[in-house]
Amino acid sequence: MQSQTVDPAKAELNYHHTMEAAHHEEHPDFRLFGLIMFLVAEGMIFMGLFGAYLAFRSTLPAWPPEGTPELELLLPGVNTINLIASSFVIHNADAAIKKNNLRGMQIWFGITAVMGIVFLVGQLYEYYHLEFGLNTNLFASAFFVLTGFHGLHVTIGVLAILAVLWRSLKPGHYSSEKHFGIEAAEIYWHFVDVIWIILFGLLYIL
Amino acid sequence: MTQAQVQEKANIPAEIEEPGIRKWWEYFTFNTDHKVIGIQYLVSTFIFYCIGGVMADLVRTELRTPEVDFVTPEVYNSLFTLHATIMIFLWIVPAGAGFTNYVLPLMIGAKDMAFPRLNALAFWIIPPAGLMLIASLVVGDAPDAGWTSYPPLSLVTGQVGEGIWIMSVLLLGTSSILGAINFIVTLLKMRAPGIGFHQLPLFCWAAFATSALVLLSTPVLAAGLILLAFDLLAGTTFFNPTGGGDPVVYQHMFWFYSHPAVYIMILPFFGVISEVIPVHSRKPIFGYKAIAYSSLAISFLGLIVWAHHMFTSGIPGWLRMFFMITTMIIAVPTGIKIFSWLGTLWGGKLHLERPALLFAIGFVGTFVIGGISGVMLAAVPFDIHVHDTYFVVAHLHYVLFGGSVLGIYAAFYHWFPKMTGRMLNEFWGQVHFAFTIIGLNMTFLPMHKLGMMGMNRRIAQYDPQFTFLNEICTYGSYILAVSTFPFIINVIWSWMYGPKAGNNPWNALTLEWMTASPPAFENFDKPPVLATGPYDYGLENAREGVPLSDAEPILSAGTNSVLRANPDEPYPAIAAETDER
Numbered sequence: 001m002q003s004q005t006v007d008p009a010k011a012e013l014n015y016h017h018t019m020e021a022a023h024h025e026e027h028p029d030f031r032l033f034g035l036i037m038f039l040v041a042e043g044m045i046f047m048g049l050f051g052a053y054l055a056f057r058s059t060l061p062a063w064p065p066e067g068t069p070e071l072e073l074l075l076p077g078v079n080t081i082n083l084i085a086s087s088f089v090i091h092n093a094d095a096a097i098k099k100n101n102l103r104g105m106q107i108w109f110g111i112t113a114v115m116g117i118v119f120l121v122g123q124l125y126e127y128y129h130l131e132f133g134l135n136t137n138l139f140a141s142a143f144f145v146l147t148g149f150h151g152l153h154v155t156i157g158v159l160a161i162l163a164v165l166w167r168s169l170k171p172g173h174y175s176s177e178k179h180f181g182i183e184a185a186e187i188y189w190h191f192v193d194v195i196w197i198i199l200f201g202l203l204y205i206l
Numbered sequence: 207m208t209q210a211q212v213q214e215k216a217n218i219p220a221e222i223e224e225p226g227i228r229k230w231w232e233y234f235t236f237n238t239d240h241k242v243i244g245i246q247y248l249v250s251t252f253i254f255y256c257i258g259g260v261m262a263d264l265v266r267t268e269l270r271t272p273e274v275d276f277v278t279p280e281v282y283n284s285l286f287t288l289h290a291t292i293m294i295f296l297w298i299v300p301a302g303a304g305f306t307n308y309v310l311p312l313m314i315g316a317k318d319m320a321f322p323r324l325n326a327l328a329f330w331i332i333p334p335a336g337l338m339l340i341a342s343l344v345v346g347d348a349p350d351a352g353w354t355s356y357p358p359l360s361l362v363t364g365q366v367g368e369g370i371w372i373m374s375v376l377l378l379g380t381s382s383i384l385g386a387i388n389f390i391v392t393l394l395k396m397r398a399p400g401i402g403f404h405q406l407p408l409f410c411w412a413a414f415a416t417s418a419l420v421l422l423s424t425p426v427l428a429a430g431l432i433l434l435a436f437d438l439l440a441g442t443t444f445f446n447p448t449g450g451g452d453p454v455v456y457q458h459m460f461w462f463y464s465h466p467a468v469y470i471m472i473l474p475f476f477g478v479i480s481e482v483i484p485v486h487s488r489k490p491i492f493g494y495k496a497i498a499y500s501s502l503a504i505s506f507l508g509l510i511v512w513a514h515h516m517f518t519s520g521i522p523g524w525l526r527m528f529f530m531i532t533t534m535i536i537a538v539p540t541g542i543k544i545f546s547w548l549g550t551l552w553g554g555k556l557h558l559e560r561p562a563l564l565f566a567i568g569f570v571g572t573f574v575i576g577g578i579s580g581v582m583l584a585a586v587p588f589d590i591h592v593h594d595t596y597f598v599v600a601h602l603h604y605v606l607f608g609g610s611v612l613g614i615y616a617a618f619y620h621w622f623p624k625m626t627g628r629m630l631n632e633f634w635g636q637v638h639f640a641f642t643i644i645g646l647n648m649t650f651l652p653m654h655k656l657g658m659m660g661m662n663r664r665i666a667q668y669d670p671q672f673t674f675l676n677e678i679c680t681y682g683s684y685i686l687a688v689s690t691f692p693f694i695i696n697v698i699w700s701w702m703y704g705p706k707a708g709n710n711p712w713n714a715l716t717l718e719w720m721t722a723s724p725p726a727f728e729n730f731d732k733p734p735v736l737a738t739g740p741y742d743y744g745l746e747n748a749r750e751g752v753p754l755s756d757a758e759p760i761l762s763a764g765t766n767s768v769l770r771a772n773p774d775e776p777y778p779a780i781a782a783e784t785d786e787r
Contacts, residue, residue, distance in 0.1 A: 030320040030395050037387040041425045048429030048459055055455045056444070065450065134440060138450045141442035145433065 035184050039191050042153075046195050049149065050202060053142050064139035069131040071204055079122045080200050083154075086115035087193045090161075090186050100176040102168060109165050109182075112189065116158040123151050143203055150199055153192050160185045236330070238322035240311050241725060243329050245625060247304025248618075251297050254336055258292035259687060261285045266649075266683040272670045282666040283350035284343065284367070290353035291371065294467065295378045296336045298610045302474035303328075303385045305617050306413045308625065310389060312718035312725060313407050315398025315734040320391040328384040335377035342370040352664060354460060357445035357453045361437055372435045379424045379431075379463075382470075386417035386424075393417075398717075398733045407716045407740045408497050412477025415501040416470050419508060423466040430459030454519050461512035469508040471606060472573075473501060475613025476543055479566050482620050483547050484741045485714045486563035487554030491741040493546040500539035507536045517589045526586050533584035540577055544570060560712075561635030565616035568643050572608025576601055579654065594664075597657025603650040615642070615693070622697070623707030627723040630704065634696040641689030648682030716740045 057063045090112040096104030132140040164181045167173050174182060233246055265285050268276040277285065307325065311318055319325045342348040349371035351360035360368050393414050397406075434456060436442045443449025445456045476497075484491045491497065513521060513529040547570055557563055579601040583589050592598060615638070622630050652675040661672045668676070710719040717734050718725075 030391050033395060034321060034324075034387055034391045037390055037421060041383050041387070041421050044422055044425035045429050048426035048462070049433075051426075052429065052433060052444070052455050052459060055458065056452060059452045059455075060450060135442060138443060141436065141444060145436055145442070149432070 031180055032183065032187075035187060039187070042191065043195075046149075046198075049146055050198065053146060053202060056138055056142060060138065065137045068137060068139050072126070072129075073204060075122055075126050076200065076204055079119050079126075080196065082115055082122070083119050083193050083196050086112050086119075087190055089115065090189050094179075094182060094186050097174055097179045097182050098176050102174065105174070105179075105182065106165060106168055109161050109168075109185075113158055113161045113165065116154055116161065116189075120151060120154055120158070123147065123154075146199055146203060150192070150196055153195070157185070157189050157192050160188060236326055238318070238326050239727065240307050240319045240322065240325060241625070241729075243325055244304050244306075244308025246329055247300055247307060247332070250333055250336075251301045251304060254292050254296035255301075256690065257340060258289050258297060259690070261289040261292070263683055263687050265289060266680040268666055269668070269676050270680040272668050272673055272676075274666045277666075279666045280350065283352075283664075284348035286664060287349050287352055287371075288339065288343065291339060291349070291375070292336070293606070294353065294471070295375060296332065296339070298471040298606065298614070299378075299382055299467070300332055301614050302416065302471065302610075303382060305478065305614075305621070306389055306409075306416075306474060307385070309621060309718055310410060310413055311392060311396070312624075312721065312729055313410055313716055314393065314396060314401055315717050315730055316392060316396040317728040317730070319388050320396055321388050324384055325388050328381045328388065331377050331381040331384075335374045335381070338370055338377075339374040342367045345370070354464070355434070356460075357434060357437065357451075357456045358447065360434070361446060365438060368438055369435070372431050372438070376428055376431050379428050382420050383424050386420035389413050389417040390421070398730075398735070400736050404495070404498075405736055405739060406498075407477075408480035408491065408494070408501075409474075409477035411498040412473045412480070412501050415505040416473040418502075419466045419470050419473070419505045422509060423463045423470075426459055427463030430456055430463075433459075454516070454521070457516050457519055458513065461515045462509075465512040465515060466505070466508045468602075468605065469504055471610045472613075473504065475569070475610050475617070476501065478613050478617040478620070479547060479569055480543075481716065482562050482566040482616050483550050483554075484743055485620070485712050486557045486560050486566070487551055488557075488743045489550050489554040490739075490743055491546065492549030492552075493542070494739075494741065496542050497546050500542045503539040504536060507532060507539070511536065514584055514589070517586050518593045530584055530586050534581060537577065537581050544574060544577075559632055559636070560619070561630070561632060561639055562616050562619035564636065564639045565612050565619060565642075568639065569609060569612040569616060572604055572612065572643075572646065576604030576608055579604065592657050594662060595657035596653040596661045596663055599663050600650050600653035600657060603653070607646055607650065612642070612646075615639075618693075618697075620712075621718075622700070623711045624718055624723050624725070626701050626704075627707055628700050628704035629707045629711060630700045631696050634692045638689060638692040638696065641685055641692070645682050645685030645687075645689050649679050649686055650682075652676075652678050652682075715742060 089108055093105045093108035093112065096102075096108060127144075134141055134144045164185050167181065233242060233249070237243065237246075264277065265282065268274070268282055268285075270276075274282070307319070307329075345366055347366040349355070349360075349367040350363055351368065355368065355371060393406075393410055433442075433444045437445050437451070443451040445451045445453045447453065480491060480497055511529055511533045513525060514533045517526055517529075547566075551567070579597070583592070583598065583601055619630060619635055622628070656672055656675050656679075659672065661668055707723050709721065709723055711723075712719070715738055717736075717740075720734055721730055
């Protein structure tokens with residue numbers, strides 16, 4: 001039997017990928033993959049909530065139940081456009097850091113954070129002016145729980161972006177080689193955006 | 207790179223060069239070493255097992271006589287609710303994660319898990335969540351709606367206890383999701399060079415299938431629990447029919463997790479049995495690929511059968527038919543595994559004196575009984591007849607006690623020498639096995655009959671005609687309680703005074719046995735290199751395996767599953783290039 005021989009130096013380098021830094025420093029490749037696995041789990045939570053929403057909707061004769069005031073489409077529509085636009089904005093930050101443009105990255109991240117905060121303020125404004133409350137009926141409950149749970153995720157995203165911004169003030173913390181934090185915040189932000197598009201379609205349009 | 211250079215670069219502190227030396231109190235501190243975390247998982251879950259077992263015995267004591275004469279009905283309800291919750295969420299699921307934590311990185315030749323700090327976090331969620339659950343008994347308002355916590359009932363009984371139950375299960379679910387992410391990334395990204403998927407030990411395949419299930423199903427339970435919490439605490443009516451809600455939606459969301467949960471509880475131990483049987487019967491595993499792929503098939507099928515728990519919930523007939531058929535199909539991959547194990551045992555040189563193999567054989571036997579009653583329950587007409595009777599209780603205890611718990615014990619006896627560097631006493635292991643098997647069958651076998659006769663589950667008071675069988679069950683449960691004592695004493699005594707085990711007491715071929723016992727801080731000094739498949743025991747002269755010192759150190763890897771230094775040399779040698787210690 002002919003056994004294939006692997007270059008020992010290469011094999012060792014592969015194995016000791018973590019040796020360059022301290023042992024418990026994680027490999028960027030692993031972190032990206034781990035983040036994606038985490039988002040799969042997050043996505044399944046939202047799938048569960050969406051599935052429950054559709055199930056409630058299918059069991060009730062009228063949806064939304066009679067007496068529910070019409071939802072305003074203007075404000076959430078603007079908010080949706082804002083969130084979709086922010087996904088394009090945050091992409092520029094990633095492109096900037098890959099060209100080692102730290103200043104550009106900070107500017108694009110700052111804009112994204114502001115857009116996220118605008119989205120949250122818009123959502124709170126919408127909540128404040130709605131003519132139904134959490135316990136009005138099943139639709140109202142589902143509306144608040146779903147949008148609220150998504151709003152929680154936007155909040156986490158904004159906090160993550162602000163954390164990355166704060167860390168980027170330390171010189172040399174991020175570079176074109178080493179920018180996983182930026183990438184992670186970006187991927188998370190895209191995820192939150194995609195979930196909102198589904199949510200918007202389900203709650204407001206369908 | 208020489209060894210010294212590697213060590214210098216890694217900046218490894220001096221004290222960990224001493225392999226596997228640990229102070230006992232280190233197990234009570236935050237630690238990122240996967241081996242320490244694994245033992246933390248195992249010890250803490252075993253403590254929860256004892257607590258849940260005491261609750262089971264209290265329940266059985268109440269059921270010894272037809273009248274309510276031992277505890278009040280309220281306390282009885284809390285006891286069986288907490289018993290089930292503890293056994294599922296705090297014993298079997300995390301015990302599987304504990305073994306995976308300890309063994310998986312060793313088996314694939316990795317230094318640690320992919321995310322060591324996340325790993326520690328996943329463990330340290332468990333003790334507070336468990337203590338919170340048990341503390342609900344002290345509050346005087348313990349959860350008492352059964353471990354399923356079906357809404358109209360769970361919303362009207364005690365609010366505090368139910369809230370604690372939801373919070374605690376959410377936390378435990380989070381812990382197992384974090385663990386699953388870690389296992390998947392470790393398994394896919396950190397295998398030592400030369401280890402492809404078909405060189406993996408079967409335990410790793412099982413861990414992968416389990417983690418995929420956890421990742422896909424646990425979040426849906428979390429979503430259901432979030433809605434239930436809103437119903438309970440904020441007055442919404444998602445699951446409350448008085449406000450237009452639909453309790454059946456909760457059942458769907460609950461069983462979308464909790465049916466896969468039974469595979470989350472059994473798949474790791476399918477993996478354990480696939481390890482234990484070939485090692486202790488000195489034969490290659492029969493049908494490696496069949497076992498590996500059937501794990502994946504079980505996890506896929508496990509995701510699409512949940513509604514067989516809801517045949518009496520008023521779901522449409524065609525839906526019942528779909529779930530009946532998919533449920534029965536699961537018997538196919540499970541049967542593949544059973545026959546592969548039997549094929550491995552057949553003609554093997556069985557070391558029947560070793561408790562690990564005894565428990566593995568006990569596992570196969572009792573699991574088959576549980577599996578058969580499972581196929582019976584999958585049939586809609588039969589299920590409607592025995593729904594919520596003791597037949598269901600018998601079935602689930604045969605698969606969860608006769609399956610998972612015996613699997614946990616087999617794994618304990620198999621890997622104890624690796625974890626502690628000491629051998630367990632075989633005689634007391636055999637005593638433990640005898641008591642467990644007798645107690646198990648005495649407790650749960652009569653329940654089949656009780657269920658067919660029509661005795662309901664979850665009742666404290668029953669028709670006097672069931673008294674005799676219930677007495678047998680109760681005395682059986684006392685035998686089960688007694689059976690843990692030889693085990694606990696054996697483990698503690700052997701850990702302190704047992705004979706030294708050496709690196710590879712079973713002459714096994716998987717990678718975890720190719721390093722010191724207990725393994726040093728980063729498991730392997732150099733990437734271990736496969737020289738053979740993990741189960742090549744039947745090869746000539748390999749009947750007793752090859753001790754590490756005799757193995758010829760080679761550094762070769764490739765796409766073949768069996769690699770040897772010299773094709774004419776019949777020894778399947780594994781060379782983990784560890785230093786002489």
